[in-house]
Amino acid sequence: MIRFENDYTEGAHKRILERLWETNEEQTSGYGTDEHCEKARAYIRTACDAPNADVHFLVGGTQTNTTVIASILRPHQGVVSATTGHIAVHETGAIEATGHKVLTVPSEDGKIQAHQVKEIYDAHWNDVTHEHMVQPGMVYISHPTENGTTYTKAELEAISKVCRENGLPLFLDGARLGYGLVSEECDLTLADVARLCDVFYIGGTKVGALFGEAVVMMNDALKKDFRYMIKQRGGMLAKGRLLGIQFETLFEDGLYFDISRHAVQLAMMIRAAFAEKGFSFRYDSTTNQQFPILPDEICKELGKKYSFSHWEKADETHSVVRFCTSWATKRENVETLIEDIRAL
Amino acid sequence: MIRFENDYTEGAHKRILERLWETNEEQTSGYGTDEHCEKARAYIRTACDAPNADVHFLVGGTQTNTTVIASILRPHQGVVSATTGHIAVHETGAIEATGHKVLTVPSEDGKIQAHQVKEIYDAHWNDVTHEHMVQPGMVYISHPTENGTTYTKAELEAISKVCRENGLPLFLDGARLGYGLVSEECDLTLADVARLCDVFYIGGTKVGALFGEAVVMMNDALKKDFRYMIKQRGGMLAKGRLLGIQFETLFEDGLYFDISRHAVQLAMMIRAAFAEKGFSFRYDSTTNQQFPILPDEICKELGKKYSFSHWEKADETHSVVRFCTSWATKRENVETLIEDIRAL
Amino acid sequence: MIRFENDYTEGAHKRILERLWETNEEQTSGYGTDEHCEKARAYIRTACDAPNADVHFLVGGTQTNTTVIASILRPHQGVVSATTGHIAVHETGAIEATGHKVLTVPSEDGKIQAHQVKEIYDAHWNDVTHEHMVQPGMVYISHPTENGTTYTKAELEAISKVCRENGLPLFLDGARLGYGLVSEECDLTLADVARLCDVFYIGGTKVGALFGEAVVMMNDALKKDFRYMIKQRGGMLAKGRLLGIQFETLFEDGLYFDISRHAVQLAMMIRAAFAEKGFSFRYDSTTNQQFPILPDEICKELGKKYSFSHWEKADETHSVVRFCTSWATKRENVETLIEDIRAL
Amino acid sequence: MIRFENDYTEGAHKRILERLWETNEEQTSGYGTDEHCEKARAYIRTACDAPNADVHFLVGGTQTNTTVIASILRPHQGVVSATTGHIAVHETGAIEATGHKVLTVPSEDGKIQAHQVKEIYDAHWNDVTHEHMVQPGMVYISHPTENGTTYTKAELEAISKVCRENGLPLFLDGARLGYGLVSEECDLTLADVARLCDVFYIGGTKVGALFGEAVVMMNDALKKDFRYMIKQRGGMLAKGRLLGIQFETLFEDGLYFDISRHAVQLAMMIRAAFAEKGFSFRYDSTTNQQFPILPDEICKELGKKYSFSHWEKADETHSVVRFCTSWATKRENVETLIEDIRAL
Known part of the structure; x- marks a missing residue:
């Protein structure tokens, strides 16, 4: 069975494991105050062209979303999100558990405008009863989205402008940020993201790390006491160095982007193969997740050899499925898959 | 200005004020442990044909909804509600503030099926990722709904059956319960409501009381420690007798239903007057709230003499407005309004 | 049975009931936006010598404490309180239910310094691990305290100074504020309280009203969106006028202080009677609550005719008990009690 | 600088890193559903002599404590803990952030009785106002405690008995469980802990793992839906296998206990060295943390070569300090330290 079902089926990029070996006996202070974390912060600030950013390392995505959002909102405020947003659907109500409503706006492809x-x-x-309603207090977007789609620079600039004009901090969930930034259709750089958002995170778990997410705080007004929030929400790793070492490795010489490019190239090969056979796609993704719409018997056929996710029923006889690639996806496996697609 | 904008523009039914006078110097214990509360509980149990029900008195509707829901759900569960439900829209995220998501289902008229x-x-x-999603833990409905519509006995029985088969406690918000029960279109009795719901409340604030809501707990499994919850949520009135005295007055000889009938009769007269002039209605309400769709110039004209609520725009030149009646609505004011409608 | 067990055993001062009668048929807008609320706010601002204060009306004390504290603190902060503070002991964890720890400091008499x-x-x-601990975010005191004791102006000025120097908003719980301000030992005025606190409330429930607490927000930085918080926490009464009418009556011509003086005078008579018989007191209270330490057989004897609270055991054979007076306490009942004390 | 300041200054035991290497390219399902997690669960059930236990893997201690406690308590309940308990002091109010009060009982040495x-x-x-107070809903203890002390079997049996007789689930925080179980003074086995507790966790972070804590749920009534809670609280690692692999390694052949014994032996050597020089100890610890009371000049002297924690001032001229050992502590470093102590 060759697995394309998600982008976290393997461990970590080899260089990360190597670095963990090399540093294993070093004695460091805990909770993210060690030198590896400091170096990783410096590399990330440089990559973001954001010398004054605060950079914090957390363990996972749900934890990161919850910690950031709970830190920013006052109790009567909610966070605006696409109906498809991870916080709206797939975090077991983690945001609500901190007391806040997710205020959803409709989205077909995962993006909001x-x-x-x-x-x-x-x-x-404009509602006269607005005091009886949850006040929009910030905006959450994901890039790329849960559906693999990406924002253009113009779109993100427009959202950022509306947010700033109306006092709404903008938070970008970058669980798969690398895959978005290297997409050929995406004209955004990491520095653009940093410039246009108040806070965002650079996902490690799905982009080559064992685990770990790097929060980049751009807006000075949001920086205060964030480490207390991390601790309270269970995100302050005792051996914080593990996060520092991983992000140091990912950002010291561009490994993060190399990994992303590798995965996206393979995903686009898979996409092309399905397209050549005349299959259409549920979302127009140019990143590491591809969502072809396939006849159910073909799903069954491919399912004998490959694992992939069932996304939703398209109609009585077709399904949307998801193929994911990652740092760990082997080119030969993709080539085998493509041959099998062509042979359908 | 004659006010039809809501059903809480005046104080309380005269008999309630009289009773507050008469009892003012009585010395009683606090927090709902006095004799008036006990009597009121007994009257309500009788009216509900529910001798084993627990009856608790709280101050207001948002508080009651929050206290009941927070008492029932475990942290990872949410409450199912119509998109139009009061808890989903008009309680400033009170449910979320207790840590729970409101899981909405679409509704055109305020009801769910x-x-x-x-x-x-x-x-x-059926979702393989259900552990990543908020688990439906109970169901919330309002009767009559926020739009004045009512459930039939068959509809409520069907909902109750689904809830019981699937372990979902059913909670009915009866902020305007009296107006629903006396509606000619509604074949439900208070005893039916008690039989079919796990917990519900009988609204006092909008049906003749100064304030106050009576929670009726039918399901034994939900009864434990509810008074702790009331206290924690700020609903345990020191002078709890004030609630007891009011519900005693409302339920000792049927005043609650007399008040409700009075309001609904007047509302149906208003409805008939608009209907005769050919106006249609946003919702098919047979209770004390009526939602005619009026040309904007007529809204403006009527607005000089009467206050009513703007509900929403119907189209470029029409609006949905709301006229409410209550225990306090004077027949002569309604007659004047009807004349003015006829003269339009 | 003559009741001295607490200060909420009766309804409300006669003038309040009269005013509710007179205004009962007035039609007003809801949720505290009516003219009675506006007048009450103006009277309170004048009484506080605080023309820019925001004044809000809530229903009860636990609700008020919770709403104010939850509005001020960030998630990682706690509220400093005496171990004896109402929020620390007698609110069923209402503060914790909003996510915040009560950080207690020891107190023998209810006051903190x-x-x-x-x-x-x-x-x-100064703790190197402070990010792992709850950050003190504000200070809560009660005046008079739960034990009937009062702060001097010098003490309150000192607390206020420390709070302001360290960025800790000071919140004064005035559930029985009137009784404290009229105490002969207390040199504080309402204007002093307003000047020295960031926010406080003037208790109505225990000082002549049916119910109701008036929050006075002095610090501009804390004012924003407080009405949302009231709504979310269930404290926004639909018929908000009921609160306005009551505080209008209490503050239009000093009734609040007349009521307070009446109760305190009677309490001091009771105190003197116990003192004359050689009994000592658990707390040095000069307000409407008195805490004599009595032999258990005397408790039993007095308990046949009078109700009062058992506070705690003093030793094997003695108990601390509490006698309360209020606006409703009758002079003749106090005189009868005094005779009975003398006859012990 | 030789570090004894805590037990998380290095990475992980060599065998764990080796296993991460070996398994790195395996493709597994996520979120703890993989085969490594299953094997680790089986080993732990065997070690606990608890074939029906549910075993869950979380990332860190604060997260684990919060998730377990929030899963068990109803909203009006609190958790009983020693004043020194980690949840009471060092988790930035994480428990309160879930809505629950920590109900502290005094402790001199970290244990409660x-x-x-x-x-x-x-x-x-027995308090007549108990509905106004937080209800004790469960009991939290740590073993060994934050002060290195351990419960005897008799003590734990007594606590367990009281808890079961009164319906209070007993939760044991085993962040350093291994060090406690191998202590010569401790007559408890892992199977005893499992038998006497309703839920506990086996700490990995401080006992040789990179990170990770294994929750063992013994009480069937507490098992339901715990994975939802893990997800909501941010503890469900995408690459859950990382936890499975680590605990598999620790428990397949007793490595967990070997590591623990190594650390405790070295700690007892340090203890003996201080004792021989006549120093006394703040706590009577027989585990991997030692708390000698040293003259400040000696602290300064030793501080030039060794790092250790300042715990608290003992008096004007003495301090309590903490020396920790772990799987990573080198015997030669301990021997050097002992020589230096002897030479003082």
């Missing part, structure tokens, strides 16, 4: 942010904001403030 | 409950339940448990 | 605030603040910030 | 549990339970239920 600037005008939607403006509309939900205006709808709130 | 049994199959929707079944569908959201099955969708959760 | 400025140096204790400074010490807990310094202890936090 | 059965009679204290009984007393706080009885005090609650």
Whole structure:
């Protein structure tokens, strides 16, 4: 069985494991105060062209989303998200567990647009009973989205502008950020993301690390006491160096982007193979997740040799499925898959 | 200005104030342990044909909804509600503030149907990632709904059946319960409500009391320690007798239903007047709230003499407005309004 | 049975009931936006010599404490309180239910001192692991305290100074504020309280009203969106006028202080009677609660005719008990009690 | 600088890193559903003599404590803990952030006794105002405690008995469980702990793993839906196998106990060296943490070559300090330290 079902089926990129070996007996202070964390922070600030950013390392995505959002909102405020947003669907109500509503706006492809942010904001403030309703307090987007789609620079600039004009901090969930940034369709750089967002995170778990997410805090007003929040939410790893070492490795010489490019190239090969056979796609993804719509018997056929995710039923006889690639995906496996697609 | 904008523009029914006068110098114990509360509980148990019910008195509706729901759910569970449900829209995220998501199902008229409950339940448990999603833990409905519509006995029985088959406690928000029960279209009795729900409340604030809501707990499994919850959520009135005295007055000889009938009769007269002039209605309400769709110039004209609520825009030139009646609505004011409608 | 067990055994001062009668049929807007609320706010601002204060009306004390504290603190912060503070002991964990720890400092008589605030603040910030601990975020005191004791102006000024120097908002719980301010031992005025606190509340429930607490927000930085918080926490009464009417009556011509003086005078008569018989007191209270230490057989004897609270065991054969007076306490009942004390 | 400041200054035991290497390219399912997790669960059930236990893997201690406690308590309940308990002091209010109060009982050495549990339970239920107070809902202990002390089997049996008689689930925080179980003074086995507790966790982070804690759920009534709780609290690692692989390694052939014995032996050597020089100890620890009371000049002298924690001031001229050992502590470093102590 060759697995394409998600981008966390293996351990970590070899260089990360090597570095963990090399540093294993070093004695360091705990909780993210060690030298590896400091170096990783410096590399990330440079990569973001953001010398004043605060950089924090957390363990996982749900934890990171929860910690950031709970840190920013006042109790009567909610976070605006696409209906498809990870926080709205797949975190077992972690945001609500911190007391906050997720205010959803409709989305077909996982993205939201600037005008939607403006509309939900205006709808709130124009309602005479607005004190009886949850106040929009910040905006959450993911890039790439849960559906593999990406924002253009113009789109992100428009959202950022609406947010800043209306006092809504903008938080970008970058669980798969690398895959988005290297996409050929995406004209955003890491520095653009840093410039346009108030806070975002650079995902490690799904981009080559064993685990770990790097929060980049751009807005000074949000920086205060964030480490208390990390500790309270269970995200302050005793051996914080493990996170520092991993991000140091990913960002010291561009490994993070190399890994991302590898995965996206393979994903686009798979995409091309399905497209050549005339299959269409549920989302127009140019990143490491591909969502072909396949006849159910073909799903069954391919399923004998490959694992992939069932996403949703498309109609009575077709399904949307998801193929993922990652740092660990082997080119020969993709080539075998492509041959099998062609042979369908 | 004659006010039809809501059903809480005046104080309380005269008999309630009289009783507060008469009892003012009585010395009683606090926190709902006094004799008036005991009598009121007995009257309500009788009216509900529910001798084993626990009856608790709280101050307001948002508080009651929050206290009941927070008492029932475990942390990873949410409450199923219509998108239009008061808890989903108009309580400033009070439910989320207790850590729980409101899981909404679409509704055009404020009601939900049994199959929707079944569908959201099955969708959760059939999803392979259900542990990553909020688990439906109970169901919230309002009767009459926020739109004045009512459930039939058959509909409520069907919802109750689905809930019981799937272990979902059913909670009915009866902020305006009296108006629903006396509606000519509604074949439900208070005893039916008690029989079919696990917990519900009988609204006082909008049905003749100064304030106050009576929670009726039917399901033994939900009864434990509810008074702790009331205290924690700020609903345990020091002078709890004030609630006891009011519900005693409302339920000792049927005043609650007299008040409700009065309001609904007047509302139906208003409805008839609009209907005769050919206006249609946003919701098919047979209770004390009426939602005619009016040309904006007529809204403006009527607005000079009467206050009513703007509900929403119907189209470029029409609006949905709301006229409410209550225990306090004067027949002569309604007659004047009707004349003015006829003269439009 | 003559009741001295607490200060909420009766309804409300006669003038309040009269005013509720007179205004019963007035039609007003809801949720505290009516003219009675506005007038009450104006009277309170004048009484506090605080023309820019925000004044909000809530229903009960636990609700008020919870709403104020949850509105001020960030998630990682706690509220400093005496171990005896109402929020630390008698609110069923309402503060913790909003996510915040109550950071207690020891107190023998219900009061805390400025140096204790400074010490807990310094202890936090001097601890190298302070990010692993709850950060002191504000200070809660009650005046008079739960034990009937009062702060002097010098003491409150000292606490206020420490709070302001260290960025800790000071919140004063005035559930029985009137009784404290009229005490002969207390040199504080309402204007002093307003000047020295960031936010406080004027208790109505225990000082002549049916119910109701008036929050006075002095610190501009804390004012924003407080009405959302009231709604979310279930404290926004639909018929908000009921609170406005009551506080209007209490503050239009000094009734609040007349009521307070009446109760305190009677309490001091009771105190004197016990003192004359040689009994000592658990707390040195000069307000409406008195805590004599009595032999258990005398408790039993007095208990046949009077109700009062058992506070705690003093030793094997003695108990601390509490006698309360209020607006409703009758002079003749106090005189009868005094005779019976003398006859012991 | 030789570090004795805590037991998480290095990476992980060599065999764990080796196993991560070996398994790195294996493709597994996520979120703890893989074969390594299954094997680790089986080893742990065997080690606990608990074939029906549920075993879950989380990342860190604060997260584990929070998840377990929030899963068990109802909203009006609190968790009983020693004043020194980690949840009471060093988790930035994580428990309160889930809505629950930590109900502390005094402790000199980190332990609590059965009679204290009984007393706080009885005090609650015997108080007539108990509905106004947080209800004790479970008991938290740590073994070994934060001070290195351990419970005897008799003590734990007594606590367990009181808990079971009064319906209080007993939760044991085993962040350093191995060090406690191998202590010569401790007559408890892992199977005893499993038999006497309702839920406990086996700490990995401080006993040789990179990170990870294994929750063992013994009480069937507490098992339901715990994975939802893990996900909501951010503890469900995408690459859950990392936890499985580590605990598999630790428990397949007793490595966990070998590591623990190594550390405790070295700690006892350090203890003996201080004792021989006549120094006394703050706590009577027989585990991997030692708390000698040293003159400040000696602290300064030793501090030039060794790092250790300042615990607290003992008096004007003496301090309590902490020396920790771990799987990673080198015998030669301990021998050097002992020589230096002897030479003082």
